[in-house]
Amino acid sequence: MKKTEFSLANCMALARTLWSSTKALTIALTLIALNSARAQQAVLHNAYARDFESLNGAWHYIVDPYENGYYDYRYQPFDQSENPSRSAFFMNSKALDKTDLIEYNFDESPTMNIPTDWNTADEKLFYYEGTVWFKKSFSHSQQEGKRYFLYFGAVNYKAEVYLNGEKLGTHVGGFTPFHYEVTDQLKEENFVVVKVDNKRAKEAVPTLNTDWWNYGGITRDVKLVSTPNTFIEDYQFVLEDMNSKTVQGSVTLTGNDVASKPVSIEIPELKVKESLTTNAQGIATFNFRAKKMTLWSPESPKTYQAIIQSGDDSLEDQIGFKSIQTEGQKIVLNGEPVFLRGISIHEEKLGGGRVSTKAEAKQLLTYAKELGCNYVRLAHYPHNEHMVRLADEMGIMLWEEIPVYWTIDWTNSETYANAEAQLTRMIQRDKNRAATIIWSMANETPVRAERNDFLTRLATKARSLDPTRLISAALEQSYDPNDGNIRSIDDPYAQVVDVLSFNQYTGWYGGTPESPRLVKWNIDIDKPVLVSEFGAGAKYGFHADKMTRWSEEYQAYLYQETIEMLNRIEQLQGFSPWILMDFRSPRRVLPGIQDNWNRKGLLSEKGEKKMAFSVLEKFYQEKAKQ
Template structure:
């Protein structure tokens, strides 16, 4: 009977999880010594059963991996496949060494997609639905029970077998919708931590730091929430507050009842050092919880800042107007999918800040706490949202998940001063997951989310993007404005924005821009766009993202060149400088990302609107933003990935220079083209544009600033004056680019060998032999199938100390496949 009661209690404890990160110093990332199986197993016994002696009964085969790991690291951008959606298993052995007598053993998941089951040996200890929450599983009793068995010592050498099943199968009653314009990834794609805490511990700390209107003093309150399965009734808390320099400005000790929510501190800080985009000052709160001669140290950072969205007016931070200069981020990267390392995240966010960003919308789900901490450090304000994205509104399970994720997001990320907006949804006017699409029910649920957000955190505001019939519910609204891409022309932007601003109390413009195929350039970027109607609306409508049918639009009829996109962005940025009522905008997105709904894009299955490629290689558009948004002197001549320009021998060609310097001189082949002064309203390139005659063949262009800090940029390219004919064959070149790497380049040429510089045909690479194509990266030179950029395409090959034959095929039937030997 006692055994039955214990089993029931264990099962109940195992299936409960805490929806917050764990704050403790005894925390270890479990990155190594994992095995992975793509697919399912018959039962949990298959994950832990021993192989019969003298046999090879190790089927199915498991693959060694390190964490974080994503099911879809490569198949999300495989041009020939639908990405995998289904179960996958991970297993490892835990070496348990808890420093706390009677303490708890926890697994801290920073995120796992999308449904997760956790097993200790054959015992199910936790389940979770939601791929973007940070959550915790208590494995204490299960570990203790298995450690007491002979099997533990005999077969596993005292270690504890941990098995985890992740599942990203399609499920209409789970958010986000599979209609979303991003992959719903699977796997342990964020860090997993082994955590030890005492028998009573701090689960989370809630810090409220609010300066007064005069910014001369700030109120500071600290509350703690406890994890206390032992029902301890008395503990001591030592609270230490440090200023941004690390100096202790307050230290208090008090007895606490560690049940539920406890007030630890309420005080006033005189002349607080304010957190801002340019000076992100961070204070530290350290709480030491003591009980029964055990101590847990929990540390959180926070900041004092005051913000306000003025009704039909600008955004204010710490009493001054701040134009929010923003972008968006998807958790997605070449070669790893969602499984980005902390180093990769820091590289991405630093590159973003160096572009001049002071705001980011995390689309369309809550993201790693590492990203939020980097935003705190770098001074990037944040709109973070739950993944209620497209498809309509599901039933009770669906709605419960959305509310649970909103609560988890706010609880987990409450203390980050960077966050100013809780996002409740995206494109919730998009139907088709369910037979019913009831706007009234969507409004009701949106109001429930709005009220819940303010109940949990009334110091921040709520927002949604693109759901006009709910725009009166949230605090901040962003309509759909895609001037010059999905509808209209980009000169419509200012009027369209002003009109939309008048419809709501607080306006923000999230998502604008358009796709550009990296390395594709155009002498006339507006070709085929003359039929687009101006002044007929700028919103994205059903079918606008399609490459076929419908009204004329740049997304369908344009050339997807970097040449067009720099002009579109340039226009938006120069207009934003004159819109004194504008809170801000966020360009969509910072980085190209994979998507299942765009298989026919120039890089298949990639949304190519980023200002950097999926591996963080900057496109030309990156430097346009820098020229408007940064203070450190910079200069960049347009066209660093444009090796061959073309035109008539006596034709004047436009040269654009993007710079934030007051004056720039241009030299073409050693001859000065004159000095020009920067003027943001002198479009394009803020006045730094020249019409120049180029010489046939090689040209060298130098741009240099004049002033206190001189910077310069040099560009070399070929000017082609010959007229090419019909594409006839492929011309290839192999270049060594490292000890064991080669770059294979191909150019489509006519019968005379003249490059066809406007060719956009698909090129497909193949390989047989020892080597391996560096493919499925979702980049312009990292896909085995890619649309040509000015008749060119390229891919890298890892030779792997052997010989290979690379095939290059074009989708023009009369052009023969070319074969290249690589040694």
């Protein structure tokens, strides 16, 4: 469980009284580790189920490459002054008379439909990295006994948020939700201004160098969420024992008076109804059995309506229950070994641009289902919540990842804090999603002591937040110095993870499509192996012989040979080839072939199937019958 503030004594007593199994004790002890996380990061769980006013739609914007709207001519931030200048863009000033000098005007500036990325919304900003200001005006009718929160699904990368000229705060990280309480700042007529800066930085997560497009903007939904004065801040359901169908969990209230409050949880289909009472910290725990429960799986993605209620607040969610663990070299779902028939996906929609709607997310997952996938790797950052909730509905297991990508600033304490915050928010948001089976800490990071410590701390944090899912990271293969065809995994972090995952591109970055025939794998670690990436580039419609790079034939041939090679790995429990669909990347500049697109997709950016799509589809069809 998560989001609790029990003392050690209370936790141990609760564990002894209610639960006897080792697993249950582990989950109960997790409550202790969550104290600091809850104190550091406020929660507004399940924003989509709450009462809210959408602030999506037309926002006025101003492009500000010199950040003149943020700094004065001495390069001092306007928002650090007690009396900010009317020249500061967040003041949303207007000329008072014909003599007044104001050198900006949001209401006369163009508009952009939020959520979106500015790179595809305004062709002049296609390559732009820098600051863009956004402003939205809205009316509001305050209701007595209500609290209000300004909620952002994600803003890439750094957001400075202001309401009615007053700063609410700064958020760093382009793929996780955040919010501010604005109950006391709201008026009948309001304006919110957001300074968005997507410039890359060495100390950032991700850092300067990536292989995807740095889409800037307010890329996910914006809401004005309303709650009662005391409301359900967070909740979690955990399948503690698969055989007895025992579920345990917690509900956390927040407000001025949270002690000794009644809480109820109800799952009508399972005839579960529990009446609870919060402790002094506003936390109520529960434990029940539901023998008629159907466990969630790709073949039967069963979820149940759960109703959580306390006082004037009520939330509903669709909850699926499943067990995921490893047994030796097997990945085990609900007690049965499972082969992960996967594909990697970037959060990029048809034609390019950041996914921002439920329909766009569903299109990508529908392609994956058509391919025969029961599993998807969401690379290389937390995707839109729509994607995760749809995976619950559609029966697709998920690998979720934070953008600790390639080489970041391993010794910088602020960089680590940033990575841990993104990990924490991802787990907080998606902890009740049955589809998620793996939390990934990183992708293709170099082996060194500082990196090993950094990633180990992240894994420890993830396990403290959620001991019920698997931990992994996309590592790299190693080569025998005496025989380059003998491959292994020589990485101390392999001892930390639950699932041994690695990326390999034999036949693309070195060699030809026939090179995989020579490879021998020597993996002596007794853990499941999940190949997180393999693939080759091909431009849709370019046909040649199977040894011609960039042809569909080359890609299809390499897929055939790679699948044969990987099947020789004894511990192989699945893979997620790179990648479902072509996506934009500034690293990919070959004229007439790449043109700023990574061409490793099985689909073109328009959704057209390349020959390799059928190769993988056929393999998955056969695998599903086994």
